[in-house]
Amino acid sequence: MNVNAPDESQANNRPIGVFDSGVGGISVLKHIHALLPHEQLLYVADSKYAPYGNKTPAEITARCFEIADFLIAKGAKALVVACNTATAAAIDELREKYALPIIGMEPAVKPAAEASKNGIIGVLATVGTLKSAQFAGLLESYGRNVEVVTQACVGLVECVERGELDTVNTKTLIRLYITPLLAEGADTIVLGCTHYPFVADAIREIVGENISLIDTGAAVAKQLKRQLAESELLSNLNRQGSVKFFTNSPAENAENVIENLWGKSADVTNL
Numbered sequence: 113m114n115v116n117a118p119d120e121s122q123a124n125n126r127p128i129g130v131f132d133s134g135v136g137g138i139s140v141l142k143h144i145h146a147l148l149p150h151e152q153l154l155y156v157a158d159s160k161y162a163p164y165g166n167k168t169p170a171e172i173t174a175r176c177f178e179i180a181d182f183l184i185a186k187g188a189k190a191l192v193v194a195c196n197t198a199t200a201a202a203i204d205e206l207r208e209k210y211a212l213p214i215i216g217m218e219p220a221v222k223p224a225a226e227a228s229k230n231g232i233i234g235v236l237a238t239v240g241t242l243k244s245a246q247f248a249g250l251l252e253s254y255g256r257n258v259e260v261v262t263q264a265c266v267g268l269v270e271c272v273e274r275g276e277l278d279t280v281n282t283k284t285l286i287r288l289y290i291t292p293l294l295a296e297g298a299d300t301i302v303l304g305c306t307h308y309p310f311v312a313d314a315i316r317e318i319v320g321e322n323i324s325l326i327d328t329g330a331a332v333a334k335q336l337k338r339q340l341a342e343s344e345l346l347s348n349l350n351r352q353g354s355v356k357f358f359t360n361s362p363a364e365n366a367e368n369v370i371e372n373l374w375g376k377s378a379d380v381t382n383l
């Protein structure tokens with residue numbers, strides 16, 4: 113036996129649990145996997161219950177508890193709520209209930225306000241995120257010196273869930289939601305839902321090259337790395353970490369949608 117071999121049962125070598133209302137959080141998972149390639153990742157797509165955007169905070173919190181219990185039972189050493197809507201609804205309750213590092217996410221109002229040249233920013237997000245107290249707090253803290261134009265994108269999460277990233281229907285919906293932001297003169301647009309980076313190309317086609325699109329996935333991965341380091345929970349395994357997907361989607365093409373968004377073949381278990 114090699115006495116110097118890393119011990120897989122050690123707390124720091126246990127997996128990181130990542131979840132979203134569906135497949136959107138895979139946009140965050142990609143950043144995590146790129147920044148922390150030795151970490152083992154478990155991803156739960158709660159697609160049967162997507163979208164979260166029109167659910168009450170209590171309903172969303174109940175879903176988050178169920179998923180957190182599942183991931184912790186699988187040995188998770190930390191959780192990433194890869195969903196702006198779930199973070200707004202449930203992050204405080206999650207942190208109160210579970211004693212492990214929990215990383216959430218919020219629309220990138222602060223970076224957008226700093227990046228905007230004309231002081232007008234647009235925020236695309238779900239109804240749930242936009243009407244949350246968390247978002248009101250974000251505007252209070254970082255939106256005071258800029259004009260913030262918000263737009264709820266009802267139906268767009270469902271397009272991504274179906275794997276329809278550039279169909280006529282999806283592009284029509286995107287145009288409908290982007291047009292008011294452009295009319296108000298926004299030069300910077302926040303992708304305030306983790307499903308939206310998957311339609312960034314379709315958004316780019318409509319807005320052209322001069323508008324900045326801001327997504328929070330990379331910042332979440334960095335924050336996760338910082339918190340794992342502080343808690344001495346970074347993996348010391350020196351091989352490529354495994355990535356496992358779990359989905360409760362009733363759709364027949366659920367596995368294909370995940371593989372398409374992940375960009376390669378994926379280990380998918382149906383729940």
Ligand code: DGL
Pocket residue numbers: 132133134136137162163164165166194195196197198238241269304305306307
């Ligand atoms: N990906 C989720 C988010 O970031 C979408 C929420 C939904 O299912 O409506 O907000």
